[in-house]
Amino acid sequence: xxxxxxxxxxxxVLPALVIFAIFYIIPFVWVFQIGLFDWDGISPTRIFVxxxxxxxxxxxxxxxxxxxxxxxxxxxIALTFQNALAFLLxxxxxxxxRLKNFYRLIFFIPPILSEVVVGLVWQWILxxxxxxxxxxxxxxxxxxxxxxxxxxxxxxxxxxxxxHSWKGFGWGFLIFLAGLQTIPRELYEAARVDGADxxxxxxxxxxxxxxPVGVLVAILTILGTMQAFVLIIAMTGGGPAYHTQxxxxxxxxxxxxxxxxxxxxxxxxxxxxILMIVSFIQYRFSKKFRQI
Amino acid sequence: xxxxxxxxxxxxxINLIIHLFLLTVAVSCLFPLLWMLSSSLKTQExxxxxxxxxxxxxxxxxxxxxxxxxxxxRYFLNSVIYTVSVVIGIIVVxxxxxxxxxxxxxxxxxxxxxxxxxxxxxxxxGSFVPLFVLMxxxxxxxxxxxxxxxxxxxxxxxxxxxxxxxxxxMPKELEDAARIDGCSKLGIWWNVALPLAKPVLAVVxxxxxxxxxxxxxxxxxxxxxxxxxxxxxxxxxxxxxxxTKYPLLMAGLTLTxxxxxxxxxxxxxxxxxxxxxxxxxx
Numbered sequence: 001x002x003x004x005x006x007x008x009x010x011x012x013v014l015p016a017l018v019i020f021a022i023f024y025i026i027p028f029v030w031v032f033q034i035g036l037f038d039w040d041g042i043s044p045t046r047i048f049v050x051x052x053x054x055x056x057x058x059x060x061x062x063x064x065x066x067x068x069x070x071x072x073x074x075x076x077i078a079l080t081f082q083n084a085l086a087f088l089l090x091x092x093x094x095x096x097x098r099l100k101n102f103y104r105l106i107f108f109i110p111p112i113l114s115e116v117v118v119g120l121v122w123q124w125i126l127x128x129x130x131x132x133x134x135x136x137x138x139x140x141x142x143x144x145x146x147x148x149x150x151x152x153x154x155x156x157x158x159x160x161x162x163x164h165s166w167k168g169f170g171w172g173f174l175i176f177l178a179g180l181q182t183i184p185r186e187l188y189e190a191a192r193v194d195g196a197d198x199x200x201x202x203x204x205x206x207x208x209x210x211x212p213v214g215v216l217v218a219i220l221t222i223l224g225t226m227q228a229f230v231l232i233i234a235m236t237g238g239g240p241a242y243h244t245q246x247x248x249x250x251x252x253x254x255x256x257x258x259x260x261x262x263x264x265x266x267x268x269x270x271x272x273x274i275l276m277i278v279s280f281i282q283y284r285f286s287k288k289f290r291q292i
Numbered sequence: 293x294x295x296x297x298x299x300x301x302x303x304x305x306i307n308l309i310i311h312l313f314l315l316t317v318a319v320s321c322l323f324p325l326l327w328m329l330s331s332s333l334k335t336q337e338x339x340x341x342x343x344x345x346x347x348x349x350x351x352x353x354x355x356x357x358x359x360x361x362x363x364x365x366r367y368f369l370n371s372v373i374y375t376v377s378v379v380i381g382i383i384v385v386x387x388x389x390x391x392x393x394x395x396x397x398x399x400x401x402x403x404x405x406x407x408x409x410x411x412x413x414x415x416x417x418g419s420f421v422p423l424f425v426l427m428x429x430x431x432x433x434x435x436x437x438x439x440x441x442x443x444x445x446x447x448x449x450x451x452x453x454x455x456x457x458x459x460x461x462m463p464k465e466l467e468d469a470a471r472i473d474g475c476s477k478l479g480i481w482w483n484v485a486l487p488l489a490k491p492v493l494a495v496v497x498x499x500x501x502x503x504x505x506x507x508x509x510x511x512x513x514x515x516x517x518x519x520x521x522x523x524x525x526x527x528x529x530x531x532x533x534x535x536t537k538y539p540l541l542m543a544g545l546t547l548t549x550x551x552x553x554x555x556x557x558x559x560x561x562x563x564x565x566x567x568x569x570x571x572x573x574x
Contacts, residue, residue, distance in 0.1 A: 006399070008477060012392035013404065015385045016448060022430075023423070023445035024411055030422035041425060089317060092310045099314075105560060106318040109325070112556050112563065114506035116524045117549050120531055121328045124538065130340045132327060166320070174564060227417050230508045234528065251418035252509070261421055268418025275415040 035265035041255070046262070053266035064267065067245040068274075074161040074246070075225040082165035083217055086172030091206075093173075094180040104177070111170040119234025122163045126150050126235075150236050153243045160235055160244050164228060172217045179213035180206070219282045226275060247271045325549065332542035339538050351539065358543040366519065367526040368547060374440060374522055375504045381444040382451050382500050383493065390455030391481050395467070405456070412449045424513045434516045442510055447500040454499075458492040459485060494562045498555065502563065505552060523548045 035053055039046035057064055089107065093100050110118065125132045128148025137146045149159045183206065191201045229248040232238060238245040238253070247267065254264035326345065333350045334342055342348060359365040392398070393405050423442060424433070432438030466488070470480050486493070508524040515521050521529070527544055530536070556563055 009392055009396040009398040012396060012477075012481070013389045013398075016389035016408075016452065017404070019385060019441060019445050020408065020411070020448060022426070023442050027419050027422035027426055028416060030425065031416070031419065034422060034425070041421075042428075085317070089314065092314055097307070097310065099311075103314050103318055105557070106321050108560075108564060109321055109553065109556070112502060112552055113549055114508070114524055114552075116506075116508055116527050117545050118324075120527060120541065120545055121324050123531075124331065124542070125324060125327060132343060135343045170321075223415060227415065233508075234531075248417050251421065255418075255421050255424070256513075261425065264418060264421045268416070268421060271417045272415055275417065279415070 031265045031268055034262055035269050037262040038260070039262045040259040041261035042259075049262065053263045054270065056263070057266055057270055063242050063245060064247070064250055066242060067247050067250050068271075070157055070244065071226050071228075071246040073157060074164055074228070075222055077158070077161040078165055078168060078221050078225045079218060081162070082169045083172050083214075083221060085165070086169045086217070087176050087214075089169070089173050090176035090180055093177055104174075107173050108170040110167045113167070115167070115228075115230035116234050118163070118167050119231045122166075123150060123235050126159060128152075151240050153240050156236055156240060156243045160232055163235065164225065164231055167231065168221070168224070171220065175217050175220075176210070176213060179210055183209050215282065215285065219279060222278060222282065223275060226278075325553075328542050328545055328549070332539055332546050334539050336537060336539060354539045354543040355547070358540045358547065362530060362537075362540045362544060363518070363526065364523070364544045364547055367521055367523045370436075370520060371505055371522040371524075371548075373436065374443065375501050377436075377440045378443040378447065378504045379497055379500050381440065382447045383496065385444060386448055386451035386496065387455050387486060387489065387493070388481065390452045391459055391485050393452070393456045394459035395485075396477065408449050408452055412453070420509055420513050423510070427514055433514055434520065435514075436520060439511060439514045439520075442514065443504050443507065446507075446510075447503055451496045451500065454492055454496055455489065458489055462488055494559070495565050498559050498562045501555070502552065 036048060036050060037046040038049045038053075089103075093103055126149040128134065128146075128151060131149075133149070134146035137143060147155060149155050187205050188201060191205060196204070226246075227248055229246050229252070232244055232246060232249060236244045238249050248271070251264050251267045251271070254260045254267060330345055330347055331339055332354055333347045333352065335351055335354075338347070338349075359368075389408075393401060427433035427438050427442070430438070432441070462485070466484050467480050470484050475483065506524065507522070508528070511522050511525045512528075515525065518526075518529075523544075527541070527548060530541055530544060
């Protein structure tokens with residue numbers, strides 16, 4: 001091939017490459033570099049501290065690990081409550097049913113709204129003094145249940161997890177529904193002709209065929225929920241007293257709150273590795289399931 | 293054998309239960325938005341007392357106040373500018389690259405493509421920290437250009453993937469015909485490939501538009517000056533002020549959510565395709 005033609009072809013990818021190299025590759029390399037320094041992000045001098053930032057994370061930073069467990073708790077609720085709801089709704093819509101398209105339209109409204117909008121609207125509904133939820137509880141004679149949902153340490157984290165599920169179940173619903181619709185109807189017909197009842201068909205046909213889809217949804221849920229944080233900023237800001245902190249919020253706090261850029265990068269690397277391990281385990285699991 | 297009436301009542305009951313379940317969830321999806329709209333029409337005095345879903349008086353002037361005095365007009369315009377610029381940027385940059393990855397040959401092609409794809413797979417939480425440093429060094433922090441370039445990068449990998457998948461399946465005959473007619477490579481990309489790719493371009497447009505409109509954290513770290521802020525950051529700031537003017541905040545939230553919901557209703561097909569495919573590959 002002529003050199004001129006090759007150069008011409010390179011010109012097509014050049015803009016993408018330049019943007020990608022500057023805004024993805026350089027920050028990617030820098031994370032690992034900055035993580036070894038004690039630096040406020042602005043001053044011309046920075047102090048090399050080796051792996052001290054990482055040692056501090058593992059040995060001293062209790063709030064970091066607390067935030068990790070809290071993200072895990074939100075993820076657990078998303079995996080169980082949110083995905084069960086998504087699956088049930090998909091099952092309910094996977095049939096000749098009226099208003100099917102209407103339901104599908106509505107269930108995907110929370111996912112397309114921004115986390116800021118969702119967070120601030122729910123924060124207003126759940127407000128301890130003027131919130132609509134407490135007003136309704138009082139009117140129903142359930143005043144003893146009314147509380148400051150988002151500033152009470154006992155309820156804040158679970159409340160955040162439920163709102164996160166509210167915002168996210170539409171995703172799982174769509175993916176599950178798409179999966180259910182790929183199951184050939186003839187399979188159901190044949191089983192019915194053979195005298196199988198609905199429960200038997202569900203257990204022996206629907207569930208086994210939906211396992212790969214379930215694994216996919218689980219992976220997306222874990223990776224998405226562990227890294228979610230804007231919704232939390234909008235609802236609680238991480239409070240009360242660290243009770244709704246999650247890892248990415250800690251990274252943001254290290255950077256903006258205490259101006260420790262090196263430490264923030266070390267936290268980012270630690271968290272990134274944990275996520276990689278989780279998705280690797282999940283990937284292996286999903287391969288196993290596909291073999292069955 | 294059970295009678296036909298038994299089966300009929302059973303089917304009706306089951307359908308009823310299913311509809312009740314679906315309807316309950318649907319109402320729970322819409323109600324918070326209705327409450328947001330309702331609160332945006334009350335006043336600072338009535339909003340804490342009047343808990344009716346349909347307000348006694350409709351104070352539409354809240355929208356005027358939010359737009360003018362709350363500054364949401366300015367922020368809205370910023371969000372529009374960023375969204376349009378990023379989407380146009382991504383369409384041009386990503387479709388050029390995707391076309392090359394699909395149709396043209398050059399050394400290192402596969403390796404480069406895999407690097408782009410790896411970027412979608414590797415989680416990099418907290419990448420905003422080095423990005424902040426980089427923006428400072430390049431003097432792009434607190435500039436619209438810096439934010440637009442950073443956001444083009446965010447949507448790049450997924451868009452290249454979607455477009456390349458489409459180009460791979462596209463028949464080559466039309467391009468061959470254009471080449472015989474003496475059309476240049478760039479001419480084929482512009483006159484043949486892009487017009488044919490309209491359906492997938494629609495997906496790329498809405499997927500990225502949604503992403504940019506709803507983006508918060510990069511805008512937070514890149515912008516210092518209020519005049520440049522997009523809606524999402526402005527809403528959080530407005531909420532963080534000493535006394536929150538709730539009716540105006542709710543009006544601001546409605547103004548932010550409305551374009552998304554309207555676009556969604558008209559472009560439902562593309563949005564659902566874009567976000568699900570974007571999520572699955574990313």
